[in-house]
């Protein structure tokens with residue numbers, strides 16, 4: 001059966017598997033071949049999502065497991081170095097469905113959202129952090145309600161503001177009312193304590209009632225293969241689909257059912273080219 005050309009497909013234009021078509025025709029036991037989305041579209045989409053949550057997240061070291069995967073729907077307090085948290089967050093996002101909406105905010109941005117609402121009502125704002133943040137959200141609800149998981153990194157707000165903990169409290173109350181989970185993240189360099197601008201005793205009581213995970217910086221060696229997410233993606237086993245700093249040697253492609261290793265690895269070449277040319281942009285790709 002002749003292949004249908006897809007000059008404007010959503011695949012990577014240099015992908016050796018789909019040639020930019022975004023998928024391939026796979027023979028079926030019965031009936032005509034089925035169009036199966038190509039692995040390159042998943043990689044592109046997943047990396048765009050990671051970058052959207054936190055710039056640079058698609059390039060942090062890939063972990064093989066994380067205790068945080070148990071808490072996608074639970075309030076949680078995470079303590080650990082921010083760079084370590086990033087690795088765990090990358091893992092958690094990669095393990096969850098693409099449509100899972102994660103947002104990362106700070107105690108500075110929540111005050112910004114609070115104050116921008118006052119600004120809309122015509123009140124003067126005297127807060128340097130908030131002036132930078134005030135154009136992103138018009139109200140606490142805009143910031144707090146949409147995501148499936150909202151993560152607050154504390155210790156970012158430095159300008160004193162008497163409303164800081166009130167804003168924080170309101171955001172958490174809105175989430176709680178909707179039955180949506182929130183994580184707070186603090187680090188050894190900026191621990192959650194009374195020195196923080198956003199600290200309050202009542203917030204502290206609340207956070208202390210949540211499960212707490214302390215992350216340690218133990219850099220485990222990367223596992224050789226990744227698990228593909230469920231869904232009709234290409235049944236390829238990739239040595240690495242990302243560009244973690246933990247890579248040693250070129251990634252490999254293995255086709256299930258074949259013990260032979262590919263002599264030349266077209267997808268690895270594509271990934272290598274992607275790494276060299278970040279940020280990767282192309283027509284028709286996922287929007288950020």
Ligand SMILES: [Zn+2]
Nearest residue numbers: 015018038040
């Ligand atoms: Zn492809």
